[in-house]
Amino acid sequence: KKPKIDFLKMYHSLMLANPINFDEIxxxxxxxxxxxxxxxxIRVQLSINSxxxxxxxxxxxxxxxxxxxxxxxxxxxxxxxxxDGELLVGKNFKPLSFNCLQKRLNRKKPSKKIIEMLPxxxxxxxxxxxxxxxxxxxxxxxxxxxLKKFINFSKIxxxxxxxxxxxxxxxxxxxxxxxxxxxxxxxxxxxxxKNSLYKSGREKGLWYKWK
Numbered sequence: 001k002k003p004k005i006d007f008l009k010m011y012h013s014l015m016l017a018n019p020i021n022f023d024e025i026x027x028x029x030x031x032x033x034x035x036x037x038x039x040x041x042i043r044v045q046l047s048i049n050s051x052x053x054x055x056x057x058x059x060x061x062x063x064x065x066x067x068x069x070x071x072x073x074x075x076x077x078x079x080x081x082x083x084d085g086e087l088l089v090g091k092n093f094k095p096l097s098f099n100c101l102q103k104r105l106n107r108k109k110p111s112k113k114i115i116e117m118l119p120x121x122x123x124x125x126x127x128x129x130x131x132x133x134x135x136x137x138x139x140x141x142x143x144x145x146x147l148k149k150f151i152n153f154s155k156i157x158x159x160x161x162x163x164x165x166x167x168x169x170x171x172x173x174x175x176x177x178x179x180x181x182x183x184x185x186x187x188x189x190x191x192x193x194k195n196s197l198y199k200s201g202r203e204k205g206l207w208y209k210w211k
Contacts, residue, residue, distance in 0.1 A: 007129050008049045008080060011060040013200035015084075015126075017190060017207035025191070025210065026170050032195075034140070035165040035173055037180060038188040038209055039123050040098050041088035042105070046122060048083065051075050055087070066107050067120050073158040081150065084126035084198075085162070089118040093160045095185075124151060125162035125190075128198055136198035143198065165189070177210065187211060 043058040053071045055064045064070070067087075088095040089104055096118065104110060104118050127147040128136055135143050144164075151161045167173040173189070180186040188211035196206040 007082060007134070008047050008054075011045060011047075011056045011062075012082065012128055013060075014043065014045065014058055015198050015200060015207060016202040017192075017209040018202055018204060020191065020208040020210050022170070022174060022210075025208075030167070030170050030173070032193055033191045034144075034194055035167060035176075036125060036162050036190045036192070037165070037186045038190050038211070039086040039088060039095065039162070040185070040187040041086040041095065041101055041123070044085060044087045044122070045128075046083040046085065046124075048074060048077065048079065048081050050078055050080060063105070066105060066110065068110070069115055070120060070122075070158060073156050077154060077156065079131060079150065079154070081130045082128040083122070083124050083147065083159075084128060085122045085124040087120055087122055089120050091119060093121055093123075095123075097185075121158050121160060123160050123162045126198065138197070139194065140192055140196045140198075141194050181211075 045056040047054040047056065051071070051074050053064065053074055054062055055067060055070065057063050089101045090096040100118055103114060104120065124147055127143050130146055130150070135146065148161050151159050165173070165176060167176060177189045181188060188209060191208040191210060193206045199206070
């Protein structure tokens with residue numbers, strides 16, 4: 001009998017994206033992909049065990065101590081899940097610069113003043129586990145639907161769903177990207193194959209980062 005592994009106590013290697021340019025993009029079928037903004041924060045994995053949380057960086061280091069206030073937002077949560085997302089700072093889900101975020105990183109005891117000035121939030125874009133279910137073998141579109149329903153139902157103030165961008169073809173998406181990166185401060189666009197399973201590491205042909 002296999003020993004039972006507690007998925008909430010461990011870090012799960014993240015799925016990574018490959019860089020891509022527009023000449024490569026137009027060779028693919030746009031209908032097979034979703035597009036999201038590439039947020040200028042730090043990638044985190046949020047392990048949520050009811051009202052207890054662990055925050056892991058993309059390298060698997062636990063950084064919960066730098067953001068002690070995050071756990072307080074989960075005091076009424078009864079669910080168990082693991083979320084993949086971007087940690088940012090700012091109010092009303094409007095991210096401040098990466099330099100502002102850096103002022104919160106690597107601080108073991110952030111002051112009350114800096115907590116008030118630079119409140120964190122999570123742009124959630126994927127979910128690996130929900131309750132006892134391992135969702136990594138489910139399609140991306142299914143996972144995102146489960147994640148969105150949880151965020152809408154739970155009303156946890158610090159979680160925001162990373163919405164898909166609406167686009168009609170690659171040329172249209174390029175215009176959206178150019179405006180977002182030149183005028184609105186986004187880092188680029190993530191392209192993710194709709195039917196992609198959640199696979200650790202940098203699998204070819206599934207997720208792309210377009211800067």
